Amino acid sequence: MPRTLPPEILDHIVDNLYDEPIALKACCLVSKSWVERSQRHLFACVELDSIAGSSVESWMNAFPDPSALPARYARSLGVRDPGVAFVNVRAWIRSFRRVEELSVDMLGSVELRGVSLLQFHGLSPTLKSLRFANITTPTPEIIGLICSFPLLEDLSLEIISESDTDGWAAPPTSPKLTGSLRLNGKNRSVVRGLLKLPNGLHFSKIRVLCHVAEVDSRTIMDLVSKCSHTLESIHLKYYTPTSTTLPPLDLSNAVKLKYMRFGWGGADIRWITTTLQTVRPEILQQVTVVLNATPVYIPTEELSWDWHQLDHLLVQLWTAHSVVPRVLYEDTRERFLHLLLPELTRRGFVKGKRQ
Structure with a gap:
């Protein structure tokens, strides 16, 4: 009789604890061989939230060596920390190279104009969902960031400060954008930028929530027209x-x-x-x-x-x-x-x- 269970059975046991963080942390202490499997679930979703006390800086202090970060297990990354605009976190951010969902909320940095998000550019080649909230970043940089993710499907944008796109040239290629689009806040310039994307727009769901003063009805019409052959659901709240x-x-x-x-x-x-x-x-x-x-x-x-x-x-x-x-x-x-x-x-x- 073997004294230990086969590795496949042990992996299956750990996998069934995917939503039990306390149990997963205990598994990390049982055996070194259990650490990797447990971390896959513990770090599948990472939230860096300065308001909740889990800032980018605290993450960097906890894992000083980017090459050894458990970020490789993350499939979802949420950043709600204006500190990313001030601290050079590129090495740590780039370790999240397998995320499929990225959410960036710059709440608390309203007074900052033109906050750069270049550190997220091309972060993960497998990214499918992207959400920006309370963003003051110039529109050309936002569009460039969107185009750095070739498999991107779903897009959510909450813009609080618009910028001019005159003289801006569209990138040579863009994702298909076949999922959902959510627009909130000032969206004139960003919609104009999206309309210029070379591979077109193919959203199946569109949701627009904003004040009429922040809406350009002509660009919204053009947006709907661009997606007319793929659009299945539309939600409008003016x-x-x-x-x-x-x-x-x-x-x-x-x-x-x-x-x-x-x-x-x-x-x-x-x-x-x-x-x-x-x-x-x-x-x-x-x-x-x-x-x-x-x-x-x-x-x-x-x-x-x-x-x-x-x-x-x-x-x-x-x-x-x-x-x-x-x-x-x-x-x-x-x-x-x-x-x-x-x-x-x-x-x-x-x-x-x-x-």
């Missing part, structure tokens, strides 16, 4: 003064569009209706309108007419094409909704978000 009128999006060429979601933060209801009128109803499966803090007190005649038009259109899409309408609300003024959306309310399509 915060806009009631005096501002946006031109509707033209989704007539979106040949795969199945899901639409509108977050109403004061946006023109008529804009939602006219945008919906451009879709291909035979393909569409679901339309969701989320009413957050609905600024409706006593509906005027004009406002009631706009809501009734939306009500009629959504019911028509349901009865004629089986497109499922959903209206979700989260405020204290739901008593007006049966007046504004009578047919949808009667059919049970208007519900509170917590129901």
Whole structure:
């Protein structure tokens, strides 16, 4: 009888503890042969968060030799530390060469303009998901960074300071970008940069959440048009003064569009209706309108007419094409909704978000 279990069985035991960090740390103390397998799970997701006390500097102090870092096991890396803008961390950052997900949040560095992210350039050839938040980096550098990851699919951008792209030349090659795109904040220049990418845009999901003052409706239209043959889901949430009128999006060429979601933060209801009128109803499966803090007190005649038009259109899409309408609300003024959306309310399509 063997005194020890076969290595394959021991590996299987450790693998089943992938979400038990305390047990994995104990495994590291059992035997030297267990360390590597345990570290694969312990360091699969690394968060360098200065607010939580796990800064880039503390990581460097814990692992002074970049060549011996457990970063090679990381598949997901999150950096929420403005210190990367000041400290030369290139050697340590480059050790995360196998990550598939990268998130960089420069919260706390708002006063910094033009913070460089060159230390992340081409970090991992296997990267598929990239998220930037609270970024003040110049747009050409952001686009260049995006193009340094050939397998990139999903992209999330929250830009708080825009820069001019005039005179900027697009890189010779770019990733296919076949996954999801999320835009939040100031996006005019970065969208213009994305539209110039040589391999085009092929996003299947687009989500735009921003104030109308930070939106260039023309570039958003161009963005949707570029992805019209691959787009399956679109989520739009504009915060806009009631005096501002946006031109509707033209989704007539979106040949795969199945899901639409509108977050109403004061946006023109008529804009939602006219945008919906451009879709291909035979393909569409679901339309969701989320009413957050609905600024409706006593509906005027004009406002009631706009809501009734939306009500009629959504019911028509349901009865004629089986497109499922959903209206979700989260405020204290739901008593007006049966007046504004009578047919949808009667059919049970208007519900509170917590129901």
